[in-house]
Amino acid sequence: xxxxxxxxxxxxxxxxxxxxxxxxxxxxxxxxxxxxxxxxxxxxxxxxxxxxxxxxxxxxxxxxxxxxxxxxxxxxxxxxxxxxxxxxxxxxxxxxxxxxxxxxxxxxxxxxxxxxxxxxxxxxxxxxxxxxxxxxxxxxxxxxxxxxxxxxxxxxxxxxxxxxxxxxxxxxxxxxxxxxxxxxxxxxxxxxxxxxxxxxxxxxxxxxxxxxxxxxxxxxxxxxxxxxxxxxxxxxxxxxxxxxxxxxxxxxxxxxxxxxxxxxxxxxxxxxxxxxxxxxxxxxxxxxxxxxxxxxxxxxxxxxxxxxxxxxxxxxxxxxxxxxxxxxxxxxxxxxxxxxxxxxxxxxxxxxxxxxxxxxxxxxxxxxxxxxxxx
Ligand code: KG4
Ligand code: ZN
Numbered sequence: 001x002x003x004x005x006x007x008x009x010x011x012x013x014x015x016x017x018x019x020x021x022x023x024x025x026x027x028x029x030x031x032x033x034x035x036x037x038x039x040x041x042x043x044x045x046x047x048x049x050x051x052x053x054x055x056x057x058x059x060x061x062x063x064x065x066x067x068x069x070x071x072x073x074x075x076x077x078x079x080x081x082x083x084x085x086x087x088x089x090x091x092x093x094x095x096x097x098x099x100x101x102x103x104x105x106x107x108x109x110x111x112x113x114x115x116x117x118x119x120x121x122x123x124x125x126x127x128x129x130x131x132x133x134x135x136x137x138x139x140x141x142x143x144x145x146x147x148x149x150x151x152x153x154x155x156x157x158x159x160x161x162x163x164x165x166x167x168x169x170x171x172x173x174x175x176x177x178x179x180x181x182x183x184x185x186x187x188x189x190x191x192x193x194x195x196x197x198x199x200x201x202x203x204x205x206x207x208x209x210x211x212x213x214x215x216x217x218x219x220x221x222x223x224x225x226x227x228x229x230x231x232x233x234x235x236x237x238x239x240x241x242x243x244x245x246x247x248x249x250x251x252x253x254x255x256x257x258x259x260x261x262x263x264x265x266x267x268x269x270x271x272x273x274x275x276x277x278x279x280x281x282x283x284x285x286x287x288x289x290x291x292x293x294x295x296x297x298x299x300x301x302x303x304x305x306x307x308x309x310x311x312x313x314x315x316x317x318x319x320x321x322x323x324x325x326x327x328x329x330x331x332x333x334x335x336x337x338x339x340x341x342x343x344x345x346x347x348x349x350x351x352x353x354x355x356x357x358x359x360x361x362x363x364x365x366x367x368x369x370x371x372x373x374x375x
Contacts, residue, residue: 001019001020001078001351002017002018002019002020002071002075002076002077003017003018003075003076003077003078003080003110003331003347003350003351004016004017004061004065004066004078004079004080004296004347005017005021005080005112005343005344005347005348005350006058006079006080006081006082006097006098006346007081007082007094007114007117007341007342007345007346008054008058008082008086008090008091008094008097008342009048009069009082009084009085009087009090009091009094009342010045010086010087010088010090010116010173011034011035011045011053011059011090012032012033012034012035012341012342013032013033013034013053013054013057013093013215013339013346014030014031014032014033014037014061014342014343014345014346015029015057015058015061015064015065015071015343016029016030016031016061016068016100016125016339016342016344016346016347017029017065017071017076017347018063018196018344018347018348018351020351021057023160024125025123025124025160025348025351026125026126027063027124027296027344028068028069028352029065029067029068029069030065030068030069030106030337030342030343030344031061031064031065031068031340031343032061032342032343033057033060033061034304035049035050035057037051042277043213044115044265045087046139047087047088047089047090048089050087050090051089051090051092051093053088054089054090054093054094055093055366058093059095059097061099061253062097065343066322069175073101073105074234074296076105077106077107077108078095078108078109078110078111078113078350078355079098079105079107079108079110080109080110080112080346080347080349080350080353081094081095081097081098081109081110081111081112081346081369082094082095082112082113082114082117082346083095083111083112083113083117083362083363083364083365084113084114084249084364084366084367084368085114085173085365085366085367085369086114086173086364086366087366088364090094091364091365091366092364094364094368095170095362095363095364097245097362098214098346098362099359099362102359103178103290103359106285106291106348108211108355108356108359109355109356109359109362110328110350110351110353110354110356111344111353111356111362112282112350112353112357113349113368113370114341114368115174115176115368115369115370116170116184116343116345116349117346117348117349118169118171118339118347119167119169119178119180119306119308119338119343119345119349120134120306120345120348120349120352121334121338121342121344121345121348122160122161122269122306122308122332122334123160123348123351124334124338124344124345124348131148136149137371144263145181147324160332161180161304161306161330161332162304163180163181163182163243163304164179164180164181164300164302164304165180165302165304165305165306165332166178166179166180166181166290166293166296166297166300166302166304166305166306167179167180167186167293167305167306167307167308168293168307168308168312169304169307169308169309170196170198170307170308170309170310170312170317171196171198171288171308171309171310172196172198172199172202172213172310172313173196173198173199174191174192174309174370175191175192175196175197175198175244175246175289176188176190176191176192176294176370177190177191177242177292177293178370179191179221179296179300179302183353184352184353185372186370187324188370188371188372189242189243189296190242190243190244190292191242191243191244191245191370191371192243192244192245193236193243193244194245194246195245195246195247195250196246197244197246197285197289197311197366198213198215198309198311199246199325200246200247200249200250200281200286200288201213201214201215201218201219201281201311202214202215203250204218204249204250204253204281205217205218207250207253207254207258207273208253208257208277208278209233209255212363213310215310215311215314216313218278218281219278219282219314219315220278221270221274221275221278221279222275222278222281222282222316223275223278223279224270224275224279224284225272225274225275225276225278225279225280226275226276226279226280227279227280227283228280229276229277229279229280230276230277230280230281231280232249232253232257232280232281232283232284233248233249233252233287234287234291235247235248235249235283236288237287237288237291237292240293240295241306242292242295242296243292244288244292246276246288246369249281249284249285253277256277271333282314282316283316285311286314286317286320287318289317290317290320290321290352292326293321293325294324294325297325297326299330302329303328303329303330303332304329304332305321305325305329305330305331306331306332306333307321307331307332307333308334308345309339309340310339310340310341312333312334312339313336313339313340318331318333331361332364342371344374346366
């Protein structure tokens with residue numbers, strides 16, 4: 001079975017073609033055009049501008065996905081498209097394009113929740129031809145390892161999660177902890193009460209005058225900093241639920257900067273205050289995530305944990321998870337280029353879903369969430 005995935009929920013225009021052969025899901029092509037560089041000039045996303053860029057990019061990106069896969073539209077079995085959540089103008093471009101292509105090519109549509117899609121990056125075995133526009137290595141793959149065990153390179157059963165499995169989604173718009181019992185059967189355990197983890201990275205970076213998106217910037221500076229240099233709050237870290245709160249951290253960073261009348265303009269590269277503050281911010285966000293995920297593995301006695309979303313590409317988060325999860329727990333982390341928004345994850349999720357019955361009734365839904373119980 002071969003599926004074309006389309007993803008346009010935010011500032012990435014993405015198309016990918018994936019194949020499922022028995023247990024293997026492989027990438028035949030994976031194309032991502034991003035307007036993030038343009039958005040970075042403004043320190044964040046301007047929705048109308050993101051939507052305009054989506055319109056310009058969508059057809060060339062889909063054409064490129066077919067060219068890279070060396071396939072014709074007649075050779076695919078279905079079209080998968082993100083129908084929410086996200087920016088309405090951006091979502092509309094993908095959804096309406098998918099509807100038109102589905103009618104022209106007589107192919108069914110599978111409508112995918114973007115948040116669920118992120119988790120399905122963990123089911124991809126990216127050994128195929130598609131090595132992505134971002135230069136992802138051909139050998140990149142979802143990592144599966146126990147904290148003391150070797151990575152299994154070959155067995156598809158070993159290289160993807162099985163159920164029950166705990167999932168943590170950490171992206172720019174969402175921080176959600178979910179217990180999966182099967183495909184499309186999950187229980188929502190908790191999420192952020194205010195800012196998402198990625199949003200907190202982005203807002204702190206903006207306060208520090210760093211570029212957007214802030215996560216990779218903060219983690220770059222954090223690498224040489226002291227995470228204990230600044231005492232920053234970790235709201236809700238000791239609450240017994242599975243919720244998170246990050247807006248207090250952003251406020252604490254703003255107050256810290258103000259109390260010092262702003263930090264001095266750096267006269268040299270990587271000034272100490274900047275690397276230390278970045279390391280302290282990163283540690284505060286990661287501590288809260290680790291605490292709740294460890295609590296959930298204990299409560300539900302799960303032996304599999306997967307992470308997903310842009311923040312899941314944070315190296316410190318991955319190493320802290322490996323250090324803090326019980327030895328018998330298997331951790332799944334997608335390769336970095338499948339953590340941030342892409343269409344491969346959307347096509348991957350679609351292999352486990354049914355096509356929609358009435359194509360013309362499909363509507364973009366900017367407010368879609370994971371919060372409804374899916375037992
Ligand atoms: O999943 P994603 O590409 O888009 C959403 O669906 O939101 O996530 C983007 C978020 C941004 O907030 C970005 O700052 C964050 O992921 N991010 C990171 C890293 N790479 C991306 N945060 C921390 N460390 C990183 N290495
Ligand atoms: Zn996303």
